[in-house]
Amino acid sequence: MNLTHQLSILPLLVSLTAGPLAAQGFAPQDAVRRMQVPPGFQVKLAACEPDIRQPVTMDFDDRGRLWVLQYLQYPTPAGLKPVQVDQYLRTTYDRVPEPPPHGPRGADVITILEDTHGDGHYHKVKDFVTGLNLASGMAVGHGGVFVAQPPYLLFYPDRNGDDIPDSAPEVLLTGFGMEDAHAFPNSLQWGPDGWLYGAQGSTVTSHVRGLTFQQGIWRYHPITREFELFAEGGGNTWGVDFDSRGRILAGTNFANVAMLHQVQGAYYVKNFGKHGALHNPHAYGYFDHVPYTGFRGGHVTCGGIIYQGGSFPKEFEGTYIAANPLANAVYWHVLEPKGSSFTAHFGGELLLGHDTWFRPVDCLTGPDGSLFVADWYDKRINHVDPVDNWDRTNGRIYKIEAAGTRPAAGLPLARLSSKELVGLLGHANDWYRREARRLLAERRDPAVLPLLRDMLLTRHDGLSLQALWALYVSGGFDDSLAEVLLHHPNEDVRAWTIRFLGDQKKITPALQAQLVALARTEPSGTVRSQLACSCKRLPGPEALPMVRELLHRDEDVDDPQIPLLLWWALENKVVSDREQVLSLLDSPAAWHSPIIHQFILERLARRLVAEGREADLNACARLLTLAPGPAEVDLLLRGMEQGLEGGQAPHLTSALEQQIARLWQQPAPSLALVRLCLSLGQARALERTLELVRDVHTAAADRLALMEVLGQRHPPEALPVLLSLLAGQEPANIRQAALAALASYPDQRVPETVLALYPQLPAGLRAQAQSLLCSRRESARQFLLAVDAGRIAAREVPLDQLRRVLLFQDPQLQQLVAKHWGQVGPEPTGAKIARIRSVQHILSLGRGHPVQGRLLFQKNCATCHTLFGEGAKIGPDLTSADRKDRDFLVSSVVDPSAVIRPEYTAYLAVTAGGRVLNGLLADSSPGSVTLLDAKNERTLIPREELEELKPSAESLMPEKLLDPLDDQQICDLFSYLQADSPPAPGAGPAKEQAPLKVCLVSGSLEYQSDDSLAQFQKYLEEHYPVKCTRAFRKSDDDLPGLENLETCDVMLLFTRRLTISGEQLERVKKYCRAGKPIVAVRTSSHAFQNWLALDHEVLGGNYQNHYPPGPLVQVHIVEQAKNHPILEGVKPFRSPGSLYRNPGLGKDVAVLLTGSVPGHQEPVAWVHLNHGGRVFYTSLGHPQDFTEESFRRLLTNALFWTARRTPARKE
Structure with a gap:
C-alpha cells in the first residue's frame, strides 16, 4: 500500500477527559487526539508529565523497561558562572565542575518506566539517579548505566540490578566541551562491535585524551577502555544508529537533507565559518550528506533510527525514521544504494502532530517492534535565543504501533542462557538481536564460540554477519579465522573482517597478502570502501600495497566515498612513508588511473609542499619529472601552489628549481606555473603576471587568479598596475580584485588614490574601500577627515568600521568618531547578537497589529520616546527616525548602548555623600548640574556636593526591554514602531481599509x-x-x-x-x-x-x-x-x-x-x-x-x- 498520501485521523486511544488548550499547549490526551498516522497504525500515550518532563533520549533494558533522560537543567549548568559568551551562545564558565556527587547538583534525572499491564502505558515510575547537571546521553549495559555529562563520560554501576547505583559514578573520560548544551555528546548507542558510540554536536570543543575535536562520531570500548574519534564533522548531530549491515547513519541540522553516512576515519561537512576548519589541515576534502530528494519539514532531523523492528509493514523495513521537531512531525525516508554509500528520498509522514508544541527529539524501536517517540513538548525548540523561557513542566513519550503488533516475549533476556541468546540473533526484531549481542559481550562466554563459528561459516545470509559480530564481542575472533572469512560469500562478513583487522592496527604477512589480492579483485564496493578505511589505520608498509591496487580500480572513480578515503589513507603516510607513497607513481600506468588523476596528484603535491622539508620538495621535483603530460604537470603545480598558502615560500632545492626552470622554457608558461612562481617570488613570474593582468584580452578568470596572488605576496612592482586597474574603466570584478589586492600594501599612495576615487565608486566598491581605509591608522585618519570636511557622508559609514577605527585608541580618531557618530559602544556580546537574530526571525514570520503595538509602546517606550507626538522627550523623537530599517531598529532596541548620539549621552554623577546618579545632563551652571533620568525625573546636584561627573558608556534606555513580551507582542510593537502614521482612535484590524x-x-x-x-x-x-x-x-x-x-x-x-x-x-x-x-x-x-x-x-x-x-x-x-x-x-x-x-x-x-x-x-x-x-x-x-x-x-x-x-x- 502507498502510505505517503493515505493519512487518517487517529482514533481516540486514551479515554481521558478532554481539556482546553492551556498555556502549556494541549493536555497529553488532547495532543494524542490531534495526531495523524497512516492507516493501520495507532498512537498510544506511553508516558507524560508529571512522570517525565523534557525527555531528550531513551533506552530499553533487557527487561523491556524504558529508561528516560530528563534534560531539565538545559540550557545552563547549575553552580557555574558564565564569564564569556560569543555570538553563537558558546559560553565559557568560571571553572570545570567536579563530577557527581561532588560537583554542583543539577535538575536532570534518569527515570525508569515500566508497562506493568502490557497496555502500552508505562505507569510504574522510578528515578535511577537525580541531581545530574546537563546530562545529555545515556546507555544501559555492562552492569550499570553510561552517562554523558560534560566534561565527563560517567559509569553508574548497578551490578545487583536493584535500580540504585552501587556507588558514586566512575569517571571514564574527561574533556568533553561544555560551551553549548544543545551540542553536547549525545545518542549513546552500542555498536555491533561492542564499542559504545556517541555523537557530539557542532558548537563545543572537546579535548579528550589528546584528541581535540568539535563535531563528529566518537566511540569508547567498555573493556579495553580505548577512546577514538570515529569520524569528524557532520554538523550538530543528534541521533546515531546502525543498519542491518552495521553502517552508521547520523542526524543533521542542515536543510534539504536528512542524514549522513558516517564511515570510519572520514571527514564530513561543517559550517566552517562558524565552527572552524577540520582538525586535519591536510584532509583537502570532506563528505557531504547523503544526497536527498523530496525534502520536507524543518532543517533539523534528529533522533533517527533505521527501522528493523519487524512489526511495521514491509515497506518500512530498512527505512530511516527520524524526528523533525521544527515540522512537528516524524518522517520516514527511503535509502537506496549508490556505490559504497546511499542516496535517499522522502518516504512519507509517519506521525503529524497538528500541534506546534509537539517537538519530537528521539526515536527508539521497542521490544515489540513499535516505535517510541520522545516529545520535548515546548512552544520553542530553537536554541539561538538567549532568553530562558523554556517550559520545563511537561514532556511526553508516544508509542506508534502497527495493527496486529504482538507483545514482547521472553523477557527479561538476562535470564536466558548464552546459547538461548545466540538463538535470538535471528529474531525478526533487531531489538532482540542487539540486546542478545550486548549480553553476550558482557558475558564473553567461551561455551558459545563453536556454535557461533558454525553459524558464521555455514550461513551466507544476514545471520552470518550477526554471528560474526557476536563472535567478535565474545572474544572469538582471531587471525586464523580472519584468513577464512576473507573468502566468505557474504560481502558484509568480508568487510567487517577487514574492519576488525584494521582495528588491531597491525596484520600478519599472510593476511596482508590476502588483503592485497582482495584489493585487486574484490567485486564489492562496500568491501573496497572498508579496505580504504582500514588502510588509514594500518602502518604504511602493510597498507600501501593495498592502496596501490585500490587506486587502479577505475570503477570507483565515481563512487561517493572511495576516492577520498584512499587519499586519506595515503595522506597520513606521506611523512612517515614518503618513498613508498611516491613509488605508487613510478609506473606509467599509474598516471592514467582516473582516481590518481582526479583525486591524488594535486593533493599529494599540496601535502608535500605544506610539509616543506628538503626531501618533500625533492619529491615534488621527482613527480614533475615523472608526469607524462601538461595536464598532469598543471595538477601538480596547482597543488604545490596551494601548499604554499598561509606560509612562507620555502627555499627551493636545486632539483625542484631545475624542474621549474625546465617548465618555464616552454613557449607559453601555463597559468598554474605563473601563479606558483609568483608565489615563490620569482622575478620572471612577476613580469609575466603584470603583462597578463594589464592585458584586457587576458581571460577575466586568469586576471582575477593572478591578482589574488599579488594580494597575497604584495610585490612593490605591482602597486602602480593595481592602482591603474582600480582607476581605469575596468569591469567591476577586476576593480574589486584590484582593491582587494591593494589592501595588503602599506603605501600612502593607496589611501590617497582610493579617497580620490571614492565619490565615483559604485556602492559595492565603496563598502570595500571603507574596509581598506579603516584597516590602518593613518588611512583611517584621512578617511574620517574626509567625513569631517563633508566630502563623505557620515551615514555611509557602518558601525563595524567605526569600531575598527576605535581599536587604534587614537585620540584624534576618537574625537572624530564622537563628533559625527556620538558614543560608539563595543561589539555586542554573543547573547545580544543571538537575541537580535531571534527577534529578526520572529518579525520575519509574524504579523503585528499597530493598535496593540501602540499600547505596548505607551507602556514600555513612551516614558522616554516620542512617536507621532505621543510620549516624553528624554530620548530621540522616533517619528523622524529611520524606522523603516528594521535591522537597525531591532539592533537599537536589543543593544541600546551600541551607538549613543552626543546629545543623548548619559552622565554618571557621584556626590560627596556617596550617592550615585545617572541621567542626561539637562542643565549645567557654575553652581549646579541637573540630571534627567529614565523616569523623566530631574535631580539638581549642587556643584559643591559633586565629587565626580563623567559621561557613561551605557545608554539610559534599559536592555532586555523585549524579554517580557511574547512573539506576538514583539510583532505588534514593531508594527507600530514602523507604521507610517498612528492608527486611528479605536481602530482595529477589522476596520474597512482604503483600497x-x-x-x-x-x-x-x-x-x-x-x-x-x-x-x-x-x-x-x-x-x-x-x-x-x-x-x-x-x-x-x-x-x-x-x-x-x-x-x-x-x-x-x-x-x-x-x-x-x-x-x-x-x-x-x-x-x-x-x-x-x-x-x-x-x-x-x-x-x-x-x-x-x-x-x-x-x-x-x-x-x-x-x-x-x-x-x-x-x-x-x-x-x-x-x-x-x-x-x-x-x-x-x-x-x-x-x-x-x-x-x-x-x-x-x-x-x-x-x-x-x-x-x-x-x-x-x-x-x-x-x-x-x-x-x-x-x-x-x-x-x-x-x-x-x-x-x-x-x-x-x-x-x-x-x-x-x-x-x-x-x-
Whole structure:
C-alpha cells in the first residue's frame, strides 16, 4: 500500500477527559487526539508529565523497561558562572565542575518506566539517579548505566540490578566541551562491535585524551577502555544508529537533507565559518550528506533510527525514521544504494502532530517492534535565543504501533542462557538481536564460540554477519579465522573482517597478502570502501600495497566515498612513508588511473609542499619529472601552489628549481606555473603576471587568479598596475580584485588614490574601500577627515568600521568618531547578537497589529520616546527616525548602548555623600548640574556636593526591554514602531481599509504576463479592496505607465530582460531605493537587461538559469514558515513551469515555499527586506499558475503583507 498520501485521523486511544488548550499547549490526551498516522497504525500515550518532563533520549533494558533522560537543567549548568559568551551562545564558565556527587547538583534525572499491564502505558515510575547537571546521553549495559555529562563520560554501576547505583559514578573520560548544551555528546548507542558510540554536536570543543575535536562520531570500548574519534564533522548531530549491515547513519541540522553516512576515519561537512576548519589541515576534502530528494519539514532531523523492528509493514523495513521537531512531525525516508554509500528520498509522514508544541527529539524501536517517540513538548525548540523561557513542566513519550503488533516475549533476556541468546540473533526484531549481542559481550562466554563459528561459516545470509559480530564481542575472533572469512560469500562478513583487522592496527604477512589480492579483485564496493578505511589505520608498509591496487580500480572513480578515503589513507603516510607513497607513481600506468588523476596528484603535491622539508620538495621535483603530460604537470603545480598558502615560500632545492626552470622554457608558461612562481617570488613570474593582468584580452578568470596572488605576496612592482586597474574603466570584478589586492600594501599612495576615487565608486566598491581605509591608522585618519570636511557622508559609514577605527585608541580618531557618530559602544556580546537574530526571525514570520503595538509602546517606550507626538522627550523623537530599517531598529532596541548620539549621552554623577546618579545632563551652571533620568525625573546636584561627573558608556534606555513580551507582542510593537502614521482612535484590524493601490508592471512575453496580470487584476478588484494601475510593455525599450509607481502602495513586477533606460529605468530604481513594497514574479529575477543586479540587490535572489522543462514542479510549504501571513489559505500545488535554480540566497532571506522535480529541490518563494521595505519574490508564474487558487492567494497575501496591510476579502 502507498502510505505517503493515505493519512487518517487517529482514533481516540486514551479515554481521558478532554481539556482546553492551556498555556502549556494541549493536555497529553488532547495532543494524542490531534495526531495523524497512516492507516493501520495507532498512537498510544506511553508516558507524560508529571512522570517525565523534557525527555531528550531513551533506552530499553533487557527487561523491556524504558529508561528516560530528563534534560531539565538545559540550557545552563547549575553552580557555574558564565564569564564569556560569543555570538553563537558558546559560553565559557568560571571553572570545570567536579563530577557527581561532588560537583554542583543539577535538575536532570534518569527515570525508569515500566508497562506493568502490557497496555502500552508505562505507569510504574522510578528515578535511577537525580541531581545530574546537563546530562545529555545515556546507555544501559555492562552492569550499570553510561552517562554523558560534560566534561565527563560517567559509569553508574548497578551490578545487583536493584535500580540504585552501587556507588558514586566512575569517571571514564574527561574533556568533553561544555560551551553549548544543545551540542553536547549525545545518542549513546552500542555498536555491533561492542564499542559504545556517541555523537557530539557542532558548537563545543572537546579535548579528550589528546584528541581535540568539535563535531563528529566518537566511540569508547567498555573493556579495553580505548577512546577514538570515529569520524569528524557532520554538523550538530543528534541521533546515531546502525543498519542491518552495521553502517552508521547520523542526524543533521542542515536543510534539504536528512542524514549522513558516517564511515570510519572520514571527514564530513561543517559550517566552517562558524565552527572552524577540520582538525586535519591536510584532509583537502570532506563528505557531504547523503544526497536527498523530496525534502520536507524543518532543517533539523534528529533522533533517527533505521527501522528493523519487524512489526511495521514491509515497506518500512530498512527505512530511516527520524524526528523533525521544527515540522512537528516524524518522517520516514527511503535509502537506496549508490556505490559504497546511499542516496535517499522522502518516504512519507509517519506521525503529524497538528500541534506546534509537539517537538519530537528521539526515536527508539521497542521490544515489540513499535516505535517510541520522545516529545520535548515546548512552544520553542530553537536554541539561538538567549532568553530562558523554556517550559520545563511537561514532556511526553508516544508509542506508534502497527495493527496486529504482538507483545514482547521472553523477557527479561538476562535470564536466558548464552546459547538461548545466540538463538535470538535471528529474531525478526533487531531489538532482540542487539540486546542478545550486548549480553553476550558482557558475558564473553567461551561455551558459545563453536556454535557461533558454525553459524558464521555455514550461513551466507544476514545471520552470518550477526554471528560474526557476536563472535567478535565474545572474544572469538582471531587471525586464523580472519584468513577464512576473507573468502566468505557474504560481502558484509568480508568487510567487517577487514574492519576488525584494521582495528588491531597491525596484520600478519599472510593476511596482508590476502588483503592485497582482495584489493585487486574484490567485486564489492562496500568491501573496497572498508579496505580504504582500514588502510588509514594500518602502518604504511602493510597498507600501501593495498592502496596501490585500490587506486587502479577505475570503477570507483565515481563512487561517493572511495576516492577520498584512499587519499586519506595515503595522506597520513606521506611523512612517515614518503618513498613508498611516491613509488605508487613510478609506473606509467599509474598516471592514467582516473582516481590518481582526479583525486591524488594535486593533493599529494599540496601535502608535500605544506610539509616543506628538503626531501618533500625533492619529491615534488621527482613527480614533475615523472608526469607524462601538461595536464598532469598543471595538477601538480596547482597543488604545490596551494601548499604554499598561509606560509612562507620555502627555499627551493636545486632539483625542484631545475624542474621549474625546465617548465618555464616552454613557449607559453601555463597559468598554474605563473601563479606558483609568483608565489615563490620569482622575478620572471612577476613580469609575466603584470603583462597578463594589464592585458584586457587576458581571460577575466586568469586576471582575477593572478591578482589574488599579488594580494597575497604584495610585490612593490605591482602597486602602480593595481592602482591603474582600480582607476581605469575596468569591469567591476577586476576593480574589486584590484582593491582587494591593494589592501595588503602599506603605501600612502593607496589611501590617497582610493579617497580620490571614492565619490565615483559604485556602492559595492565603496563598502570595500571603507574596509581598506579603516584597516590602518593613518588611512583611517584621512578617511574620517574626509567625513569631517563633508566630502563623505557620515551615514555611509557602518558601525563595524567605526569600531575598527576605535581599536587604534587614537585620540584624534576618537574625537572624530564622537563628533559625527556620538558614543560608539563595543561589539555586542554573543547573547545580544543571538537575541537580535531571534527577534529578526520572529518579525520575519509574524504579523503585528499597530493598535496593540501602540499600547505596548505607551507602556514600555513612551516614558522616554516620542512617536507621532505621543510620549516624553528624554530620548530621540522616533517619528523622524529611520524606522523603516528594521535591522537597525531591532539592533537599537536589543543593544541600546551600541551607538549613543552626543546629545543623548548619559552622565554618571557621584556626590560627596556617596550617592550615585545617572541621567542626561539637562542643565549645567557654575553652581549646579541637573540630571534627567529614565523616569523623566530631574535631580539638581549642587556643584559643591559633586565629587565626580563623567559621561557613561551605557545608554539610559534599559536592555532586555523585549524579554517580557511574547512573539506576538514583539510583532505588534514593531508594527507600530514602523507604521507610517498612528492608527486611528479605536481602530482595529477589522476596520474597512482604503483600497490598496497596486501598480502592475508587465513585460514578459515568454510567460504572457500581460494576459496573466490582466486576469489577476480582475480577480483582485473583484474580491479585495484593491485598485490597480498598469505599466505594460510597449516594446523592449519602452515601458509606459511607470509614473504610477509614485502613487502606488505596492509594485507587482513581472517583466523579462527589458532594455529600458534613462528616465524609465530610473523610476524603477528610485522606487526600489526608497524601500517601497515589491512583489516580483518569475522572470523578474532578470527583469531588466540593463540592471541584472536587481535580482540579488533588491529581490535577494541568485538566479542561475533553470532545470530542463518537463516534469511538473511540486510546490511545498516550508514547515517553519507555515504560519507566515503570506501562506494563509495556500496549499501545496503543482506548477507546469520549469524549476528555477537559486543557490545561495541573500543572508536575510526567509524561504516560504520550495519546489521539487525528480532529483532537485529549490526555493521558489521568499521574503526579505530592501532598504527596510518588504519584498516578496516567487519564481513561479507560468500562465497556468494564475488559474491556481493557491497561487492567486499567495500573490494576494504578498501584496498586502509587503504593504503592511491585512487582506480583507469583500463580502
